[in-house]
Amino acid sequence: MMYKSTTKRLLATSVVAVLLPGVVGSAYLVPNVAHAEVKTVACKVTAFLVQKDGDGIIPAELKFLEEQLHDDSFAAFKGFRLLETKALRLGVDKPGLAALKSGFQLKLSLLGEVNSKLKLHANLLAPGRDAPLVDTDYAIDDNGLLLVGGVRHLEGKIFFAIQCGKQPS
Amino acid sequence: MTEPHFDPQQLNAFLDDELSAPERAEVERLLMTNPEASAYLAGLKALQGAVVAGFEAEAAKVPEARFEQIWDEIERTLDRDLRLQKAPEPAPSLWARLRGALRPVFVPVASAAAVAGVVAVLWSGRGAVDGPADTAPTVATKAAPEQPVLADSSKPAAEEHEVVLPEPNGGPAHIQRIDWGVKSGRISEIEGKRNTTTVIWISDDDPSSSERSL
Numbered sequence: 263m264m265y266k267s268t269t270k271r272l273l274a275t276s277v278v279a280v281l282l283p284g285v286v287g288s289a290y291l292v293p294n295v296a297h298a299e300v301k302t303v304a305c306k307v308t309a310f311l312v313q314k315d316g317d318g319i320i321p322a323e324l325k326f327l328e329e330q331l332h333d334d335s336f337a338a339f340k341g342f343r344l345l346e347t348k349a350l351r352l353g354v355d356k357p358g359l360a361a362l363k364s365g366f367q368l369k370l371s372l373l374g375e376v377n378s379k380l381k382l383h384a385n386l387l388a389p390g391r392d393a394p395l396v397d398t399d400y401a402i403d404d405n406g407l408l409l410v411g412g413v414r415h416l417e418g419k420i421f422f423a424i425q426c427g428k429q430p431s
Numbered sequence: 432m433t434e435p436h437f438d439p440q441q442l443n444a445f446l447d448d449e450l451s452a453p454e455r456a457e458v459e460r461l462l463m464t465n466p467e468a469s470a471y472l473a474g475l476k477a478l479q480g481a482v483v484a485g486f487e488a489e490a491a492k493v494p495e496a497r498f499e500q501i502w503d504e505i506e507r508t509l510d511r512d513l514r515l516q517k518a519p520e521p522a523p524s525l526w527a528r529l530r531g532a533l534r535p536v537f538v539p540v541a542s543a544a545a546v547a548g549v550v551a552v553l554w555s556g557r558g559a560v561d562g563p564a565d566t567a568p569t570v571a572t573k574a575a576p577e578q579p580v581l582a583d584s585s586k587p588a589a590e591e592h593e594v595v596l597p598e599p600n601g602g603p604a605h606i607q608r609i610d611w612g613v614k615s616g617r618i619s620e621i622e623g624k625r626n627t628t629t630v631i632w633i634s635d636d637d638p639s640s641s642e643r644s645l
Contacts, residue, residue, distance in 0.1 A: 349594035403601025
């Protein structure tokens with residue numbers, strides 16, 4: 263048997279009894295520390311056009327989307343063209359607006375952080391329309407990517423790749 | 432003791448019908464001319480007969496069901512061996528090995544870990560108290576105190592270069608709320624090797640024409 267003597271048994275019990283409040287206290291305090299939320303994120307908005315006609319080659323500026331554009335979802339499209347890239351810095355209560363040359367406006371807001379995921383709000387407005395095309399709240403991994411689009415736009419369909427990552431505040 | 436004037440192995444093979452035609456003919460000639468060889472072969476035949484008869488007598492005592500039991504047992508053994516070859520006994524897990532190693536010193540180790548945990552929490556707690564805690568996420572769409580930061584293309588390019596993000600990674604986006612301002616829309620996911628990307632597809636029948644050029 264491990265603890266044959268009563269002295270050792272008492273010692274072990276005393277140590278655990280003394281440390282137990284500490285462990286319980288730490289369990290209470292740790293969530294507060296973990297709640298330290300992200301204050302600032304940087305976002306990159308990439309507007310690109312997809313067309314049915316094209317050579318299927320993905321330009322260098324869109325290489326980071328190669329995997330997505332080669333997916334069956336985009337099989338109908340053979341032409342890919344970068345339209346514009348915008349960079350935004352968002353803070354809590356400090357939304358950003360990407361006003362694109364195409365007339366589209368993408369408003370992004372940082373809502374906070376939930377379970378290590380960024381909670382964001384996106385609102386996409388088309389030119390000449392009052393109501394947004396889409397208005398959404400979403401949670402995503404740090405540096406995760408969201409694609410929004412499919413709206414007809416003159417020569418094809420326009421998409422927006424939204425990527426946001428935490429920044430030191 | 433004199434060596435026999437024949438090859439016993441050859442006679443064994445003759446008895447077992449393992450010889451070629453020329454060899455067999457040679458042995459048959461030998462048997463006609465060599466009584467020793469004939470006697471040796473007769474002995475072999477007698478021995479073979481006795482052994483076979485013995486086995487047959489033993490087998491006759493065993494019922495058919497017993498044979499099936501034996502065969503089932505052989506099959507089970509073969510199957511078990513095959514399974515063991517395919518799935519060798521897994522090594523004890525890291526946790527099991529750790530538990531075994533730590534068993535004699537569990538209480539001291541647990542105590543030390545608890546002390547370390549308390550110290551770490553207290554140390555972290557000091558830093559957290561220094562700054563104001565901002566826990567509740569604020570919805571930016573409510574009356575925001577500041578105007579949106581306009582990322583206009585007229586701004587210097589240097590400002591855009593300030594944002595440096597790594598290659599996109601991570602899992603799909605969790606859409607918590609979505610309002611469509613169009614007739615229809617859908618959400619899909621693209622499974623990639625590096626990550627999973629959520630796509631919000633907007634289906635708008637009316638072409639969205641921009642007066643500005645691309």
